[in-house]
Amino acid sequence: MKTPDHDNLPSEDDDGISRRGFLECMTWAGTGVLWMVNDGLPRSLGLSSAQAASAVKSSPLTFLQISDSHIGFDRPPNTDALATLREAVAKLKTLPGKPSFMVHTGDISHLSREKEFDDADQLIKEVGLPVFYVPGEHDVLDEGAGKLYRERYGKGSKGAGWYSFDQDGVHFIGLVNVVDLKAGGLGNLGEDQLKWLEGDVRGLSASTPIVVFAHIPLWSVYPEWGWGTDDGARALSYLKRFGSVTVLNGHIHQIMQKVEGNVAFHTARSTAFPQPAPGTAPAPGPMQVPAGELRKWLGVATVNYVPGKKNLAILDAPLMG
Amino acid sequence: MAKLLVGRFHRLERLACLLAPLLAVGTVFADDLVVQAADSSGEVKIANFTFAPQTLTVSPGTTVTWTNTDDIPHTVTAEDRSFRSKALDTDDRFSFTFTTPGEYTYFCSLHPRMVGKIIVKAGDTKP
Ligand SMILES: [Cu+2]
Ligand SMILES: [Fe+2]
Ligand SMILES: [Fe+2]
Numbered sequence: 001m002k003t004p005d006h007d008n009l010p011s012e013d014d015d016g017i018s019r020r021g022f023l024e025c026m027t028w029a030g031t032g033v034l035w036m037v038n039d040g041l042p043r044s045l046g047l048s049s050a051q052a053a054s055a056v057k058s059s060p061l062t063f064l065q066i067s068d069s070h071i072g073f074d075r076p077p078n079t080d081a082l083a084t085l086r087e088a089v090a091k092l093k094t095l096p097g098k099p100s101f102m103v104h105t106g107d108i109s110h111l112s113r114e115k116e117f118d119d120a121d122q123l124i125k126e127v128g129l130p131v132f133y134v135p136g137e138h139d140v141l142d143e144g145a146g147k148l149y150r151e152r153y154g155k156g157s158k159g160a161g162w163y164s165f166d167q168d169g170v171h172f173i174g175l176v177n178v179v180d181l182k183a184g185g186l187g188n189l190g191e192d193q194l195k196w197l198e199g200d201v202r203g204l205s206a207s208t209p210i211v212v213f214a215h216i217p218l219w220s221v222y223p224e225w226g227w228g229t230d231d232g233a234r235a236l237s238y239l240k241r242f243g244s245v246t247v248l249n250g251h252i253h254q255i256m257q258k259v260e261g262n263v264a265f266h267t268a269r270s271t272a273f274p275q276p277a278p279g280t281a282p283a284p285g286p287m288q289v290p291a292g293e294l295r296k297w298l299g300v301a302t303v304n305y306v307p308g309k310k311n312l313a314i315l316d317a318p319l320m321g
Numbered sequence: 322m323a324k325l326l327v328g329r330f331h332r333l334e335r336l337a338c339l340l341a342p343l344l345a346v347g348t349v350f351a352d353d354l355v356v357q358a359a360d361s362s363g364e365v366k367i368a369n370f371t372f373a374p375q376t377l378t379v380s381p382g383t384t385v386t387w388t389n390t391d392d393i394p395h396t397v398t399a400e401d402r403s404f405r406s407k408a409l410d411t412d413d414r415f416s417f418t419f420t421t422p423g424e425y426t427y428f429c430s431l432h433p434r435m436v437g438k439i440i441v442k443a444g445d446t447k448p
Contacts, residue, residue: 137432143407181431183398183428184434184435184436185433238336285393286392286393
């Protein structure tokens with residue numbers, strides 16, 4: 001891998017990352033982008049793999065994020081979503097650091113079919129790590145509105161599949177915002193889940209780092225395309241008192257990053273197909289890209305937590321570049 | 322002649338609404354109504370994450386067919402759940418026959434910003 005020829009690194013401005021900077025990173029065809037977030041000001045740094053390796057080696061907790069594998073999708077720009085997931089799995093095995101586990105932020109399948117879940121599971125287990133799932137709207141299309149998903153991935157979870165766990169002093173929360181959606185609305189957590197969340201974090205000290213993951217962004221990315229969660233703000237209100245909150249989402253098939261107070265938001269790439277940047281197309285369907293460039297738009301992420309550091313570092317690695 | 326019949330039908334229907342919807346069936350225009358109903362169909366195209374037309378007005382007995390032309394699956398789900406399709410993949414269709422007058426709002430349960438409405442109104446003719 002070579003260092004990206006990216007002479008104009010986005011600069012941090014007062015309100016965090018600039019839009020220009022964000023777009024530059026998105027179209028960046030180099031190696032990974034490491035999002036360093038310090039004191040609320042995110043910076044993205046182009047990384048050689050050696051730099052990336054040293055950045056994550058000092059970290060005691062590393063985990064991986066994978067999203068939107070859409071197994072079963074077989075149309076342009078990607079007629080074989082299974083093949084690109086296979087490449088993503090290979091990529092995950094080569095990423096620096098020793099990850100403890102992986103999160104999959106939903107849309108495992110395209111149409112919630114048993115075979116699609118089977119195929120995804122076969123590949124994902126090759127990573128050799130425990131995997132924590134949350135469902136995407138494509139995973140709850142069966143007659144039972146997510147029954148298949150819950151039988152397969154929901155052991156020990158509550159309600160539609162939400163849960164929490166602790167690892168190395170970090171409290172992880174997996175939320176479900178893709179079921180029981182209301183006409184005209186956005187993603188939805190619902191009363192039961194919000195009540196559970198409030199209770200789940202009640203006993204935690206404010207210095208506990210929190211990582212929340214859910215499929216649809218919990219923040220308003222672009223409501224016109226349904227990219228947001230109606231009651232996401234209420235969920236975040238329960239996390240206000242915590243010094244460090246990281247929210248990881250999928251669904252929009254592109255990297256997006258925002259910091260608001262104590263909360264850092266991040267969305268991951270898909271391993272199947274990209275979607276257009278907000279408002280740049282008539283609809284948020286698959287974005288058509290030249291066949292030779294598809295893998296620059298697909299990718300996986302590594303997340304690192306260093307005790308004592310307020311923010312987690314997220315490394316987005318494209319499948320190609 | 323046809324126009325006149327339609328006009329008379331409209332007036333009669335208004336009266337029928339006041340009494341009972343089924344009254345119209347018992348009139349001399351019963352056959353016209355049945356034929357009209359049996360032949361009626363409506364089409365809604367799903368494209369670019371929208372239902373087109375967004376509002377469709379049909380007469381009772383009309384079968385409405387939705388066709389998904391997007392690369393992403395969608396559903397047709399009545400707000401009151403009186404009808405509900407499975408996930409419609411590309412080019413999949415879903416049909417439902419509306420027998421009772423009223424307004425039926427529906428949405429896509431995957432992308433709930435996608436909303437549409439079927440208005441079922443007696444006495445309506447095809448455009
Ligand atoms: Cu939809
Ligand atoms: Fe997706
Ligand atoms: Fe999604």
